[in-house]
Amino acid sequence: MRILLTNDDGIFAKGIEALHDALRRHHDVVVIAPETERSAVGHAITFLDPLMVKPVKRNGAFFGYACTGTPADCVKLGICELVRPLPDVVVSGINLGANVGVNVLYSGTVSAATEGTILGFPAIAVSIDAFESQDFSAATWAALHLLAVIEKRGLPLGVCLNVNVPNLPREKIRGMRITRQGHLTYQENYERRIDPRNRVYYWLTGSVSEVENSPDADVQALADGFISVTPIQHDLTHYAMLAELKQWGLNDASTRLHVAASR
Numbered sequence: 001m002r003i004l005l006t007n008d009d010g011i012f013a014k015g016i017e018a019l020h021d022a023l024r025r026h027h028d029v030v031v032i033a034p035e036t037e038r039s040a041v042g043h044a045i046t047f048l049d050p051l052m053v054k055p056v057k058r059n060g061a062f063f064g065y066a067c068t069g070t071p072a073d074c075v076k077l078g079i080c081e082l083v084r085p086l087p088d089v090v091v092s093g094i095n096l097g098a099n100v101g102v103n104v105l106y107s108g109t110v111s112a113a114t115e116g117t118i119l120g121f122p123a124i125a126v127s128i129d130a131f132e133s134q135d136f137s138a139a140t141w142a143a144l145h146l147l148a149v150i151e152k153r154g155l156p157l158g159v160c161l162n163v164n165v166p167n168l169p170r171e172k173i174r175g176m177r178i179t180r181q182g183h184l185t186y187q188e189n190y191e192r193r194i195d196p197r198n199r200v201y202y203w204l205t206g207s208v209s210e211v212e213n214s215p216d217a218d219v220q221a222l223a224d225g226f227i228s229v230t231p232i233q234h235d236l237t238h239y240a241m242l243a244e245l246k247q248w249g250l251n252d253a254s255t256r257l258h259v260a261a262s263r
Helices: 014-023 071-082 108-118 137-153 218-223 239-247 253-261
Strands: 002-006 028-034 053-058 061-067 089-096 123-128 159-165 176-178 184-194 200-211 227-233
Touching: 002 014, 002 071, 014 028, 014 061, 014 089, 014 137, 028 071, 061 071, 071 089, 071 108, 089 108, 089 137, 089 159, 108 123, 108 159, 108 227, 123 137, 137 159, 137 227, 159 218, 200 218, 218 227
Parallel strands: 002 028, 002 089, 028 061, 089 123, 123 159, 176 227
Antiparallel strands: 053 061, 159 227, 184 200
């Protein structure tokens, strides 16, 4: 397959290099990634500033294109302008740090994959449950395995796979578990600091305070030593609430007239 590969840790991160090296043995890979780390930028896109792109070498050979934008920018620009012929699939990763629970909303890694699905392409996001790792073998194996399945079966329009891998040697991983997005709560605060010019600044810190322990939650799958595979979509509608809102009478003509009269 032809793969558009990106990440949010930046084009010089170890994770994207490991995934690129594994994928190119079996697939045609085009790398377009942020020129610097853009973690936790979510699904931000750039439209008030121009995007700059430049070729990048790693280990003396052409590796891919560095973009001044966000992970979502990289995918959008790649599909709209740079990748010809078009890719068969978008792959984002390997990210350092698990993207489970509420982190899915903040993640630039996941958002890059989601942008692929918005544009009509199957996509996967791959993260490892560690912030320092030298062993990406389990994560690259998971990506290759899932790409083989996607090549055979495809994915529904608008759905991507969010994949999280335990920080374990491949032989110690217990398998894959199909999961849902779990509940993860942080206790957060801002440290108030003073810079050398006596200016106040704030640095976000925090720790996990509550973790859902249901076996079908992505967080628990990682804790149990399984690779978590969660199908996600960009449609944020709470469908069960639609019927209840209708019972509130918000669709009534009288409500519309009342709103119009109050303006």
